[in-house]
Amino acid sequence: MAEPPSVLVAGASGFAGALAARLVDRHPHFRLAAITSRSDAGTPLNALYPHHRVARELELLDLDGAHGEVDAAIVAYPHGASAPVVAALLARGVKVVDLSADFRLRDLAVYEEYYVEHQHPELLGDAVYGLPELYRDAIRASSLVAGPGCYPTAAILTLAPLARAGLIDDVVIDAKSGVSGAGRAATAKTHFVSVDENVTPYGVGTHRHAPEIDQELAALGADVPVTFTPHLLPLDQGELVSCYVTSAAEPGDVVALYEEAYAGEPFVDVVDGPPGVRDVRETNICAINVQIDPRTGKVLAFGAIDNLWKGTSSQAVQSLNLMFGRPEAEGIA
Structure with a gap:
C-alpha cells in the first residue's frame, strides 16, 4: 500500500497554523510530517x-x-515572510497551500501598494485563488494555491451569484469578525477591556481585503469597487458579512438564483433567515441568506463563516484534498 502524502505545516504556532495542524493530524489520508515555528521551536503544540x-x-x-x-505544505506565515518559503518548497516539488496574502492578488502593483515589496513576483501567475466554489478545477491541477482572506471568503461567496449574473451595480459590505482574525500576535496585544462589550470599525477605507474582493468580483463580471468596512466583535472567532447591493434583481428570482448557484456545493448553505456566527462555528460551512428590501429595492445578502475554519484552515485542507484527488470533504466534514 502506498504511503499517505506527508504534509508540513509551517508556522503552526499561530491560530491558523495550529488549526491546520490539528486537521491534518486527524485527516484519514494525509500524514502530518512536521510542524514548525520561528518563535516556539521546542514547544509541544498542545x-x-x-x-x-x-x-x-x-x-x-x-x-x-x-x-x-x-509531499505538501500549508504555509501559515505573515505576508512578506511567506513568499521565500513558498518558492523554496515549490523548487523541491512540494505542493503548497499558502495562507498569507503573498499570492492572492494577481496585480503586483496592487499587492505592493497594500503590503510590501514582493520577493517572488514570478510566481504570481502560477498561483490559483483558493476558493474551491469558484476555482475547483484549477485547484486540482495546481501546485500553488493562495488561500483567500477570511473576509473575502465570506464576501465573495455571499455576492458571487449576483456578480456572475451581472446584478451588482454597487455594493456596501458591512463586515464583523472575532478577535482571532487579527492573528495570535495582535490578539495578545488587544486588551480585554477594549474589546469586551464593544464593537469597533477598523481599517476604514484602507483595509487590505478590499482589493482582494474587488479582484474576484471583477473576475465574475462585477467590476465595481466595493465599499468595505470591517468591525471587531468581542468574540474569539466567527465572521458575518452584511452586503447591501444596488441591483436590478427581482424579488421572485434572487433566492432561486442562489439556490441554483450553490445546489451542488457541499460547504455552502442557502438558509431561510439571516445566519449568525454560532450557526457555523468550527465548520467549513458558509451560510448565506438573500432577500430584497421591499422599501428600497436593494438586495440584502448575509454570509456567516468561522474565520479560522472556512475563512482559513479548513478551507486550506479542502484545497489540499482537491490537489491530491481526494474527496473534497475528507477530514473537514
Missing part, C-alpha cells in the same frame, strides 16, 4: 493550544533537511 490535542513538538524549519522532502 502546550500552546491544549484544545487541539496535537502533541507534536514544534521545530525550526529546515528545508535542506527532512522538511524539504514532504
Whole structure:
C-alpha cells in the first residue's frame, strides 16, 4: 500500500497554523510530517493550544533537511515572510497551500501598494485563488494555491451569484469578525477591556481585503469597487458579512438564483433567515441568506463563516484534498 502524502505545516504556532495542524493530524489520508515555528521551536503544540490535542513538538524549519522532502505544505506565515518559503518548497516539488496574502492578488502593483515589496513576483501567475466554489478545477491541477482572506471568503461567496449574473451595480459590505482574525500576535496585544462589550470599525477605507474582493468580483463580471468596512466583535472567532447591493434583481428570482448557484456545493448553505456566527462555528460551512428590501429595492445578502475554519484552515485542507484527488470533504466534514 502506498504511503499517505506527508504534509508540513509551517508556522503552526499561530491560530491558523495550529488549526491546520490539528486537521491534518486527524485527516484519514494525509500524514502530518512536521510542524514548525520561528518563535516556539521546542514547544509541544498542545502546550500552546491544549484544545487541539496535537502533541507534536514544534521545530525550526529546515528545508535542506527532512522538511524539504514532504509531499505538501500549508504555509501559515505573515505576508512578506511567506513568499521565500513558498518558492523554496515549490523548487523541491512540494505542493503548497499558502495562507498569507503573498499570492492572492494577481496585480503586483496592487499587492505592493497594500503590503510590501514582493520577493517572488514570478510566481504570481502560477498561483490559483483558493476558493474551491469558484476555482475547483484549477485547484486540482495546481501546485500553488493562495488561500483567500477570511473576509473575502465570506464576501465573495455571499455576492458571487449576483456578480456572475451581472446584478451588482454597487455594493456596501458591512463586515464583523472575532478577535482571532487579527492573528495570535495582535490578539495578545488587544486588551480585554477594549474589546469586551464593544464593537469597533477598523481599517476604514484602507483595509487590505478590499482589493482582494474587488479582484474576484471583477473576475465574475462585477467590476465595481466595493465599499468595505470591517468591525471587531468581542468574540474569539466567527465572521458575518452584511452586503447591501444596488441591483436590478427581482424579488421572485434572487433566492432561486442562489439556490441554483450553490445546489451542488457541499460547504455552502442557502438558509431561510439571516445566519449568525454560532450557526457555523468550527465548520467549513458558509451560510448565506438573500432577500430584497421591499422599501428600497436593494438586495440584502448575509454570509456567516468561522474565520479560522472556512475563512482559513479548513478551507486550506479542502484545497489540499482537491490537489491530491481526494474527496473534497475528507477530514473537514
